[in-house]
Amino acid sequence: MIFRQLYEPLSSTYTYLLGDKVTGQAILIDPVISAMERDLAEVHRLGLKLAYTVDTHIHADHITAALEMKRAVGSKIAAPAYDRLPCTDVGIEEGRPLQVGGLTLEPIHTPGHTDGHFAYLFNDRVFTGDALLIEGCGRTDFQNGDADALYKSVREKLFTLPDEVLVYPAHDYKERFVSSIAQEKRRNPRLGGDKTIEEFRDIMANLNLPYPKFIDYAVPGNRQCGVCPPDLPDNLERYCRKMTDSPQG
Numbered sequence: 278m279i280f281r282q283l284y285e286p287l288s289s290t291y292t293y294l295l296g297d298k299v300t301g302q303a304i305l306i307d308p309v310i311s312a313m314e315r316d317l318a319e320v321h322r323l324g325l326k327l328a329y330t331v332d333t334h335i336h337a338d339h340i341t342a343a344l345e346m347k348r349a350v351g352s353k354i355a356a357p358a359y360d361r362l363p364c365t366d367v368g369i370e371e372g373r374p375l376q377v378g379g380l381t382l383e384p385i386h387t388p389g390h391t392d393g394h395f396a397y398l399f400n401d402r403v404f405t406g407d408a409l410l411i412e413g414c415g416r417t418d419f420q421n422g423d424a425d426a427l428y429k430s431v432r433e434k435l436f437t438l439p440d441e442v443l444v445y446p447a448h449d450y451k452e453r454f455v456s457s458i459a460q461e462k463r464r465n466p467r468l469g470g471d472k473t474i475e476e477f478r479d480i481m482a483n484l485n486l487p488y489p490k491f492i493d494y495a496v497p498g499n500r501q502c503g504v505c506p507p508d509l510p511d512n513l514e515r516y517c518r519k520m521t522d523s524p525q526g
């Protein structure tokens with residue numbers, strides 16, 4: 278099995294590349310449109326063929342590369358069936374594993390950040406999207422977010438996975454790469470330890486986060502599986518521009 282953690286600096290997004298050495302098939306989880314060429318080059322450098330892109334949810338901070346990758350290399354688009362996007366090839370549902378060559382993703386419905394959010398268990402790893410971040414979690418104040426639902430998704434679903442399962446989130450803003458179920462159960466300041474649902478509700482209601490600057494473009498674009506809107510203001514145009522190798526803030 279081949280595994281790579283790729284990073285898109287503008288939205289601090291982690292994209293995960295899974296490859297099956299035997300069949301040569303690959304999956305990209307949460308690919309970002311601006312990093313598409315870098316990601317496809319990595320797939321090909323490893324001698325793989327991209328079979329599927331899989332999104333954890335309808336992102337508000339970047340545009341998925343799903344549609345452009347399908348156009349470029351014929352990959353299929355998998356995304357939560359819950360969101361009923363007509364552009365998907367495969368609608369993901371809990372209890373129905375996605376099998377690609379020798380790779381098996383077990384979808385776990387984890388609503389709360391968005392209502393259609395999914396995490397994916399892959400052997401001894403879980404890709405938690407924005408439901409569970411390293412010592413954090415996604416916000417719950419947009420896209421049918423719901424703090425109570427997120428508390429239950431994390432505590433009753435993700436935290437019931439074996440302690441040693443590695444946690445790979447969709448984002449990290451502090452240069453951390455991986456955690457584990459045991460570590461998040463102990464150290465997550467919002468959801469770990471003996472945090473109650475009332476305490477979590479309170480934390481999430483008082484984050485005082487700014488309105489997401491790209492959400493009004495990203496969500497409609499992602500509901501089409503990754504279309505860059507033609508009317509992007511100049512200050513947001515870089516979200517659809519090809520990523521350069523230079524570090525960005």
Ligand SMILES: [Fe+2]
Pocket residue numbers: 334335336337338390407415
């Ligand atoms: Fe998100």
